[in-house]
Amino acid sequence: MRSILFLLITLSLLHSAISKSMLRLRKGASISVEGNTFIISPDNSFTCGFYAMPRSNAYWFSIWFTNSKDKTVVWTANRDKPVNSQRSKISIQRDGTMVLTDVDGSITWQTDKRAADVSAAELLNTGNLVLKNPQGNILWQSFDVPTDTLLPSQILTKDIRLLSSLRKGSFETGYFNLYFDSDNVLMLTSDSPETSSIYWPYPGVNIYENGRTNYNASRRAVLDDMGTFQSSDNFQANASDIGFGIKRRLTLDNDGNLRIYSLINSTGLWMITWQAISQPCQVHGVCGRYAICVYALKPKCICTPGFEVNNPSDWSAGCKPAFRESLLNSLVKFVEVSRTDYFGFDFDFKPNFTLEACREFCSGDSRCKAFTYKTWGAGSCYVKSELFNGLMSPDFPGSTYIKLPYRLHVSKPSFFNGSSTMCESREADILVGSPSMYDFTRTTVRWVYIYSFCGALGAIELIFIVVGWWFLFRKHGVPASVEAGYRMISSQFKRFSYDELKKGTNNFREELGRGGSGIVYKGVLADDRVVAVKRLGDVFQGQDEFWAEIRTIGKINHMNLVRMWGFCSEGRQRLLVYEYVDNLSLDKHLFHSNFLGWKQRFAVALGTAKGLAYLHDECLEWVIHCDVKPENILLDGELQPKIADFGLAKLSRRDGSGSDISNIRGTKGYMAPEWALNCPITAKVDVYSYGVVVLEMIKGIKLSNWAVDDTEDREIPLKSFVRIAKEKIQCGNSYWVDSIVDPRLEGRFSRNQAATLIEIGLSCVEENRNKRPMMASIVQTLMECEDETEI
Structure with a gap:
């Protein structure tokens, strides 16, 4: 005991x-x-x-x-x-x-x-x-x-x-901060020993375009x-499991x-x-000096051409020159890094500047490490004294040209090559400076002959062009397409009167289509522009709210989005004016006899992904489409996709601010499971719908058909396709791709591209939204196999 x-x-x-x-x-x-x-x-x-x-x-x-x-x-x-x-x-x-x-x-x-x-x-x-x-x-x-x-x-x-x-x-204190700045705005900053910069809210636009206000000093x-996370500057975010x-x-x-x-x-x-930054490469300082953040399946850091990493286990330490910087005082060349920008450190900005003038200016200024040339309008030149916060994006309209010693050999790696993520670069091979007689080799002489020959050909070609244009204008005047283009550039986003649109559509006579949000009519404006006018239903909000939001959406501009030219808001009338797209919608070219070939289908998949990625992450206003389907993907004269009806979910929201959307909007068969579960809606609903569209393009038939016999427990076509496709992939049969792709193509398609699209589509329609990829990563994956040839 x-x-x-x-x-x-x-x-x-x-x-x-x-x-x-x-x-x-x-x-x-x-x-x-x-x-x-x-x-x-x-x-x-x-x-x-x-x-x-x-x-x-x-x-x-x-x-x-x-x-x-x-x-x-x-x-x-x-x-x-x-x-x-x-x-x-x-x-x-x-x-x-x-x-x-x-x-x-x-x-x-x-x-x-x-x-x-x-x-x-x-x-x-x-x-x-x-x-x-x-x-x-x-x-x-x-x-x-x-x-x-x-x-x-x-x-x-x-x-x-x-x-x-x-x-x-x-636990050691890092470099990123969340705090209220002196202007009463909640922000994220990178405050490293070398540099300090704001990266959230997006620094490229002003406070109000970011949806914030600086009038509330309570902070x-x-x-x-x-x-729900909310702040006094009008910011609000909701957890997905609110x-x-x-x-x-x-x-x-x-x-x-x-x-x-x-x-x-x-x-x-x-x-x-929930997370503040959907594209991690937008975080400043994550890759350090002379480094570039690029998207593969996840963000990776690479060194700018001509530079090498300081510490492979810590990319925040950045990269260092692989050359003696004193060599930049003599003969230099410029290496183009396409679709890449570096944030900040612009010691000079030159609008309406040619690329050649920008290169010459940088070569003559010892402070210049590189210059970024954007191709908006007549071109803009941003001269860089340092290279921080590099970001490679498929939608960036320009390139950065790195100033390097002429004799430095820089390899030309592929855009994304396996596990070794390298940036696409090419040497401009432009000599700048005054070489001594000892540098004047036979190689240089050969280049002189080549340049002379090319210059002669260019002069001859220029003569033909000038003569052709003179003849064309002299005989027939300015072509209508050119004239329309000038009118489109000069015409700004505007507010139309109801009578103006009623007259332009001939009293809304020619109907192009209709959907849950309204009816679309064809019209011609007073300046002879052909337009599509959408007459919205009665579910849209009051005039002041509608006007404020439509002006924001009107600023959104991307080659894969249907351009909005204006709107009308009078009494109960709500109308939107869009560019007219020639070749109707994707469903007319997919489920009928005049079906698209493989090359066009892949281009539609990539272009649609680019447009959605822009809406989700890169435009000034965060936009969830909520109704992605073939009927809302229009094809232009070159069969390039343009997404229609984006932003209408935002316009119809009537229940408070923030990113939460509770009104059900969409089309059965393309709607993510979150709608039925009454969960808060995020950009992943568009990813799901995109996945359904991709799988329909692969198979060539409607998988979103919800017509099920009431007397029989029949499997929905989409679920059946997903189940069969996953079984074929697991079996490892080398012909599994051929057995899935639209038989009308008769085998004329790229197996690698098809396999990539199938895998993307299957990952997009996962019921668990956390398993679905982001549109930005989808774009990058598709771009890696964009140049595959058909088999």
């Missing part, structure tokens, strides 16, 4: 030595790092105490989620000064300060307020560590000094900022218990992105339910 009693006492003491929990740390008491004692919240959601990284002898005084699998830390007192694993302790002193001391007794951290009447430290159910007096009043709280995380009900004010960690698995932001009863956190991660995480109780793992 004595032995059993002794054993029970021993086990009890052993358990007590392993871990002890308390609800409060009283004044005069302490917790040592060896004692394994913790402060817990009353509901056991949070734990506070000494926290150690795996395989580390360093400890931090921290707060973490008790029930998360990795004990996720949300606050750290001494993030840059860890203490030793022996004789370090936290205590409440007589003057009311909470003090953390290291092994030698030195103070590593302490609270910034003294109050002699502090009675104890407690950890609240919110995750807030507080010092209270005997009356229960809070005298100090950890919510006032956050690290990289904001918890529900924790308020971010003008004097508080979140600071990211330096790297994954580290407050909070994540509430429902999963609702009560879920543990959440808002964290500024070490990659510079701000995210809302939701805890999955069954697994203890975290799920991303």
